[in-house]
Structure formats: structure tokens, C-alpha cells
Amino acid sequence: MRVLMVAAENDRLPNCKVGGVADVIRDIPYALSSQGVEVSVVVPDYGQSHLNRTFVSDIAVPFRQHLETATLWQVEQQDGVTQYVISHSLFSQHHGEIYCNDEGHRPFATDATKFAFFSAAVSEAIEHKMFAQLDVLHLHDWHAACVAVLKKFSPRFVYLKQLKTIYTVHNLALQGIRPFNHDESSLEAWFPTLSYDGQILCDHQHPHCFNPMRSAIALADKVHVVSPTYGEEVLHTSEPDRGFFGGEGLEHDMQIAKRHGKLVGILNGCEYPNVETNKMPLPDYLHQVESELLIWMSKQALVRSSHYIAHQRLRAWLDSSWQGPLITSVGRLTDQKALLLRQPIGSTLLLDELAKMAAAKGARIVILGSGDKYLESLFTQVMARNDNLLYLCGYGQSIGDMLYQLGDLFLMPSSFEPCGISQMLAMRAGQPCLVHQVGGLADTVKDLENGFSFSGEDLPEQVSQLLEKFDFATSMYVDNQEQYQQLASNAATARFTWLHSASLYIEQLYQ
Structure with missing residues (x-):
């Protein structure tokens, strides 16, 4: 044929x-x-x-x-x-x-x-x-x-x-x-x-x-x-x-x-190469991100606020010690990926609320992605308000690939996802995912088996369930490492082969 x-x-x-x-x-x-x-x-x-x-x-x-x-x-x-x-x-x-x-x-x-x-x-x-x-x-x-x-x-x-x-x-x-x-x-x-x-x-x-x-x-x-x-x-x-x-x-x-x-x-x-990858120490990763960020900054005459604040945040993180979980997200910044994260909660956004909940557990959040200019601006403002959140407004293949390896919880609350590859790459690296139960996310991430998922009949219910599941997942990481590591192991051994x-x-x- x-x-x-x-x-x-x-x-x-x-x-x-x-x-x-x-x-x-x-x-x-x-x-x-x-x-x-x-x-x-x-x-x-x-x-x-x-x-x-x-x-x-x-x-x-x-x-x-x-x-x-x-x-x-x-x-x-x-x-x-x-x-x-x-x-x-x-x-x-x-x-x-x-x-x-x-x-x-x-x-x-x-x-x-x-x-x-x-x-x-x-x-x-x-x-x-x-x-x-x-x-x-x-x-x-x-x-x-x-x-x-x-x-x-x-x-x-x-x-x-x-x-x-x-x-x-x-x-x-x-x-x-x-x-x-x-x-x-x-x-x-x-x-x-x-x-x-x-x-x-x-x-x-x-x-x-x-x-x-x-x-x-x-x-x-x-x-x-x-x-x-x-x-x-x-x-x-x-x-x-x-x-x-x-x-x-x-x-x-x-x-x-x-x-x-x-x-x-x-x-x-997804490809599953027979290669053992050593987890990079977080400070080494942050130095690599800084190098990438400086390259992004050098391409424009005026420094963008997103790059400036991210660089300040990187320097602050490098000067501090930190033992808590790392929450990651990698993807194009569009309403497909970020509609829920930009929903208003009081005078701020859902992403602000997630950052506050993460801070209460000693967790930090790294988001990598660019796309919609309005969303880039919103995410930059959220970064400015929350010192445990780093938003990298751009894309670098190497720093994205390393983020899959480094993270403890991968956040992917897409409003729709025909298939999705990011969740497979995170799972392959042993990083449990928190996803919206739609499209290919529903076919790959099974709640409390190899990750965490939420649903909801409308936007307010989806927002509520996302917050609830985020709190549940981060609490499990802090309070029940044995159960969490079993989820991580199940994520790493799941196979969706070509x-x-x-x-x-x-x-x-x-x-």
C-alpha cells in the first residue's frame, strides 16, 4: 500500500x-x-x-x-x-x-x-x-x-x-x-x-x-x-x-x-525513546532559562515588561532556597488553552487564585508559552502580582523539554483539546497532569489513576472544579507522597504509541 x-x-x-x-x-x-x-x-x-x-x-x-x-x-x-x-x-x-x-x-x-x-x-x-x-x-x-x-x-x-x-x-x-x-x-x-x-x-x-x-x-x-x-x-x-x-x-x-x-x-x-534522562537541578535549569530569556530580550530595542519581570523573578528565585513542588505548563497561549485561567474571581483571575493556593503549599508555577497578545499581557500582570509564578513569554524547545522533566504537576486546563501532545510528554517524564476532561485529555489522563482531571457543565462549574482538584492534587503531593509517587509512576508507564x-x-x- x-x-x-x-x-x-x-x-x-x-x-x-x-x-x-x-x-x-x-x-x-x-x-x-x-x-x-x-x-x-x-x-x-x-x-x-x-x-x-x-x-x-x-x-x-x-x-x-x-x-x-x-x-x-x-x-x-x-x-x-x-x-x-x-x-x-x-x-x-x-x-x-x-x-x-x-x-x-x-x-x-x-x-x-x-x-x-x-x-x-x-x-x-x-x-x-x-x-x-x-x-x-x-x-x-x-x-x-x-x-x-x-x-x-x-x-x-x-x-x-x-x-x-x-x-x-x-x-x-x-x-x-x-x-x-x-x-x-x-x-x-x-x-x-x-x-x-x-x-x-x-x-x-x-x-x-x-x-x-x-x-x-x-x-x-x-x-x-x-x-x-x-x-x-x-x-x-x-x-x-x-x-x-x-x-x-x-x-x-x-x-x-x-x-x-x-x-x-x-x-x-507519542515517541518513547529508550534513553534515561537525568533530572537537572532546578538552579541549573533557571540559569539556562535566563540565557534563553536574554536572547529573547536582545531581539528588540525596547525590553518587554514580560521579559523584564521574568528576569527579575528568575534572579530572586536563584537567590532563594526552595523545597516545594514545581507546577508547570507548556503550550501556545490561546483561549483554547487559557480560557479558564483568565476567568475573573473577585478582582483578580483564576490564575491568581491558583498561584495563591500554590504559595500556601510552598509551590511555585512556571508557565512557558506565547500567542494571543491580550493573554500575554494578562499573564504578565498575574506574574507581577504573585512572586511564586514565573511566566516565560516565548518558546524555546530545550527549556520546554526540560520543564517536562522538572515538574511535579503539569497544568493543562484546555477548554477543548482534539488530542494534545503536552500531556503525553509530561506523563512520559513521570509528571502527573491536571487536565480538563475533554478530547484527547480524557482519553489519556485518568483521574486518580495516572493524573487528575475535572469537568463541569458550564464555565463557573469548571472553574470551581479546577480549583478543587488543584487543591486536592497539591495537598496529596505535600501530605501523601507515597500515593502521589504511585500516580507519577503510572503516568510514566502509560503508553500511547504511534x-x-x-x-x-x-x-x-x-x-
């Missing part, structure tokens, strides 16, 4: 990662290969240096009333997996940035054009058999969705139409919606001769707009979401005011997919 994976990110390649999809594209091909599947992977070439490119072919791509030329390069062939990139100025014009994140009244405009062209180039490369013989086409997230649209509606593609198409939804909240027409970033601007069925491709809320995510869900042979629990949640209407995030406007499409036997929930996996996921891919998606 020969599979081609099409995605926007791939952490197997340098500087080709923003989120968790890059981890999946990095790991699952090799797990599939070990079970006899020949896998090829193709992503855009964002202009990364250090890629060992081998020319495969130029690709003639009709796009925006022009015949553009893209180039297919093979960049690696190892362990039964072949890695490709497609280069064109549309992909590399933003100096290696994967996403442009257009603000205001034209969301996704730049990225949608870029990924529409990428989809067209992939479709042409498949049609002209530049990837050799294929059996399965596996598309990931809205960035690759136009391949399914061209496969269905363009008469140019004959061989492409014969392939079984799988569509994986990594994050249903990002759908890439653009107008059908009257905009340079629109379906008809990209493919002016395409005859399409607008009823299938339109967005429910904005019928004059093209929804790539909805289109691929409707047109794929199988729709895959990245955990079984998330596969149930997406069938229900999101109610953000009460803290529930489900189908994000596509619940009816997901219900149809389920009725037709198309919807499959398979948990992502090999298991790969066997389910073959059985439930590909065959």
Missing part, C-alpha cells in the same frame, strides 16, 4: 513546525512504514536552508489565470518514507514564516491563496505520477483541503479521482474560510474555470463563502479526528458561553459523516 500525506507542517524538516500537526507528520509515516506501508510526505518549501534537495520535476500549475511553475524536490528517503517539498515564491516570500495570520476583515487571505496553490501543485504532481503509484491520499487540515475540491470538480484530473482520500481534522476551530468570488483570495480567483457545487462547499453561516474544512469533510472517503472523545464532541454544537467547544459550526457535517460510517476517532501517539495508532490507520482508514 502506498500513501501520500499532504500537510502544511512537518517537524521532520527544519523550521517547518508551528503546532501539533507537525509532530504527527513527523512521526506517523515511520510507524506506518514499520507495518509495511510505503509513505510519501509533501509540504511547501518555506525557504528553509539545510535541506538536501534533489530535483524531481517542475510542475505546471494553472492558477489565477496564469500557468505558474512550481518545483518538486525530494529531500529525504529513509526507513521506507520519502520526504518531498514543493517550492514556489508564494511559499517562501515571508522569510520562512509558515502562517501569515491576516488580521481584520480578510482573515486567512494570504494563507488561503498560498495553500490553494500548494493544493493545485500537489494535484498536478499526483496526476502526472511524480510520486509514482499511489493508493491512498491523506490530507491534513484545511491547508490541504483544496486537493479534495479539485479531485471532485476539476475535469483535469483522472488518475487523482481514482485514489481513496482520507481527511484528518487536527483543529476544527481553524477552517480557512474565504469568499467564493469578488476577492483576489477567493475560490473563483484561484480556479476561474472550475465548475463546482456551492451547496457542498459553502460555509453554513456565510453561504457566499467557501469553507475548505467543510468541503474536505464532505468529499473525503474517510474523516479522521485525532482522539475518540473528540470524535464524539464534534457531533455537538459548540456553546462557548458555557465553556463547551464541539462541532464549531460543522456538527451537522460530522453527524452525516458518522451516519455514513466515514467518521473515525484515532488517538495520536505503532498502535498506525495499526488503526491501516485498519480503519486505509483498507
Whole structure:
């Protein structure tokens, strides 16, 4: 069996990662290969240096009333997996940035054009058999969705139409919606001769707009979401005011997919290297964080308040002795991750309350992550109010990896989590997690077996249960080390392997 994976990110390649999809594209091909599947992977070439490119072919791509030329390069062939990139100025014009994140009244405009062209180039490369013989086409997230649209509606593609198409939804909240027409970033601007069925491709809320995510869900042979629990949640209407995030406007499409036997929930996996890692002494870690922080500070003419306060906090911690537990959190700072933490409690926020409760147990909190500017500001203010909290506004792979090893309790109260990788990495390191019982968190963290979890019918109940479970977990750490260490041991021995996921891919998606 020969599979081609099409995605926007791939952490197997340098500087080709923003989120968790890059981890999946990095790991699952090799797990599939070990079970006899020949896998090829193709992503855009964002202009990364250090890629060992081998020319495969130029690709003639009709796009925006022009015949553009893209180039297919093979960049690696190892362990039964072949890695490709497609280069064109549309992909590399933003100096290696994967996403442009257009603000205001034209969301996704730049990225949608870029990924529409990428989809067209992939479709042409498949049609002209530049990837050799294929059996399965596996598309990931809205960035690759136009391949399914061209496969269905363009008469140019004959061989492409014969392939079984799988569509994986990594994050249903990002759908890439653009107008059908009257905009340079629109379906008809990209493919002016395409005859399409607008009823299938339109967005429910904005019928004059093209929804790539909805289109691929409707047109794929199988729709895959990245955990079984998330596969149930997406069938229900999101109610953000009460803290529930489900189908994000596509619940009816997901219900149809389920009725037709198309919807499959398979948990992502995690790598478990046979390497003993020694726990770094906390002062050594803080010195490494200080070095990273100084690098962040040097990149801007004016020192950001978040960096200044963090540096002052680091120096204070280095000058003090401390024996209490370390509570950690690593992740992109978005409302997906932080909606609960920013809920008001009196004149402060829930995160303030957690810091106060931690201080009463002699605990400190380290949070690593950046993203939403408003949330960055809020977290900086919380840090200023609580001297046992350190917020690092940025991301460094090494200091993030070490934080998994160092922590005693990992905090991940996401409002929704299609799968999640941070909790698996923390558990792998023997750090119990405190999580919201949603999506992949519910499928990996079992309350009082290998970690701690909470739920709640609405935001106030979720806030209350989080506070209660946080107090319970930190009290157990202080008062019952034997029970706590058993939880930590259970977390470390839990296994969510890519090999298991790969066997389910073959059985439930590909065959």
C-alpha cells in the first residue's frame, strides 16, 4: 500500500513546525512504514536552508489565470518514507514564516491563496505520477483541503479521482474560510474555470463563502479526528458561553459523516525513546532559562515588561532556597488553552487564585508559552502580582523539554483539546497532569489513576472544579507522597504509541 500525506507542517524538516500537526507528520509515516506501508510526505518549501534537495520535476500549475511553475524536490528517503517539498515564491516570500495570520476583515487571505496553490501543485504532481503509484491520499487540515475540491470538480484530473482520500481534522476551530468570488483570495480567483457545487462547499453561516474544512469533510472517503472523545464532541454544537467547544459550526457535517460510517476517532501517539534522562537541578535549569530569556530580550530595542519581570523573578528565585513542588505548563497561549485561567474571581483571575493556593503549599508555577497578545499581557500582570509564578513569554524547545522533566504537576486546563501532545510528554517524564476532561485529555489522563482531571457543565462549574482538584492534587503531593509517587509512576508507564495508532490507520482508514 502506498500513501501520500499532504500537510502544511512537518517537524521532520527544519523550521517547518508551528503546532501539533507537525509532530504527527513527523512521526506517523515511520510507524506506518514499520507495518509495511510505503509513505510519501509533501509540504511547501518555506525557504528553509539545510535541506538536501534533489530535483524531481517542475510542475505546471494553472492558477489565477496564469500557468505558474512550481518545483518538486525530494529531500529525504529513509526507513521506507520519502520526504518531498514543493517550492514556489508564494511559499517562501515571508522569510520562512509558515502562517501569515491576516488580521481584520480578510482573515486567512494570504494563507488561503498560498495553500490553494500548494493544493493545485500537489494535484498536478499526483496526476502526472511524480510520486509514482499511489493508493491512498491523506490530507491534513484545511491547508490541504483544496486537493479534495479539485479531485471532485476539476475535469483535469483522472488518475487523482481514482485514489481513496482520507481527511484528518487536527483543529476544527481553524477552517480557512474565504469568499467564493469578488476577492483576489477567493475560490473563483484561484480556479476561474472550475465548475463546482456551492451547496457542498459553502460555509453554513456565510453561504457566499467557501469553507475548505467543510468541503474536505464532505468529499473525503474517510474523516479522521485525532482522539475518540473528540470524535464524539464534534457531533455537538459548540456553546462557548458555557465553556463547551464541539462541532464549531460543522456538527451537522460530522453527524452525516458518522451516519455514513466515514467518521473515525484515532488517538495520536507519542515517541518513547529508550534513553534515561537525568533530572537537572532546578538552579541549573533557571540559569539556562535566563540565557534563553536574554536572547529573547536582545531581539528588540525596547525590553518587554514580560521579559523584564521574568528576569527579575528568575534572579530572586536563584537567590532563594526552595523545597516545594514545581507546577508547570507548556503550550501556545490561546483561549483554547487559557480560557479558564483568565476567568475573573473577585478582582483578580483564576490564575491568581491558583498561584495563591500554590504559595500556601510552598509551590511555585512556571508557565512557558506565547500567542494571543491580550493573554500575554494578562499573564504578565498575574506574574507581577504573585512572586511564586514565573511566566516565560516565548518558546524555546530545550527549556520546554526540560520543564517536562522538572515538574511535579503539569497544568493543562484546555477548554477543548482534539488530542494534545503536552500531556503525553509530561506523563512520559513521570509528571502527573491536571487536565480538563475533554478530547484527547480524557482519553489519556485518568483521574486518580495516572493524573487528575475535572469537568463541569458550564464555565463557573469548571472553574470551581479546577480549583478543587488543584487543591486536592497539591495537598496529596505535600501530605501523601507515597500515593502521589504511585500516580507519577503510572503516568510514566502509560503508553500511547504511534505503532498502535498506525495499526488503526491501516485498519480503519486505509483498507
